[in-house]
Amino acid sequence: MQLRLKAVLAAIALCLLGAGCQHHERVFAVQLKNLPPPRAGSLRPQPGPKARLRLTKTATASALVDINHASPAAMARLGLNRKEIAEILRGRPYRTKRALLSRGLLSPEQYAQLRTRIIAHRRP
Numbered sequence: 001m002q003l004r005l006k007a008v009l010a011a012i013a014l015c016l017l018g019a020g021c022q023h024h025e026r027v028f029a030v031q032l033k034n035l036p037p038p039r040a041g042s043l044r045p046q047p048g049p050k051a052r053l054r055l056t057k058t059a060t061a062s063a064l065v066d067i068n069h070a071s072p073a074a075m076a077r078l079g080l081n082r083k084e085i086a087e088i089l090r091g092r093p094y095r096t097k098r099a100l101l102s103r104g105l106l107s108p109e110q111y112a113q114l115r116t117r118i119i120a121h122r123r124p
Contacts, residue, residue: 063117064117064118064119065077065078065117065118065119066118066119066120066121067088067092067094067097067100067118067119067120068092068093068094068120068121068122068123069121069123072085072089075088078114078117078118079113079114080110084105084106084110087105088100088105091103091105093120093122094120095120095122096120097115097118097119097120098111098115099120100114100118
């Protein structure tokens with residue numbers, strides 16, 4: 001019984017070390033040969049969701065409205081009324097776009113709608 005156990009363990013050890021397991025190597029090689037050839041350009045890694053998000057943000061960065069330097073007409077295109085635009089212009093400059101919410105210039109609902117369309121840059 002112990003001899004049989006030792007023989008099985010030795011066979012497993014040899015298989016794990018690679019000796020005597022050519023059958024698995026042949027099967028794997030056949031599986032690789034049967035795969036269709038890769039399409040042109042498909043070997044490049046595809047961007048994940050974060051990379052796509054990053055590309056989207058940089059692509060639309062030019063479309064963002066800078067609340068520190070935007071004209072009243074640009075702010076009106078965001079859907080703000082004249083009173084809100086006047087208050088925003090009077091309170092310039094802003095450190096962050098969230099300052100519009102913390103100073104009470106926009107309601108939380110308005111800020112939620114506008115936060116992806118505005119930015120607050122402070123130019124020297």
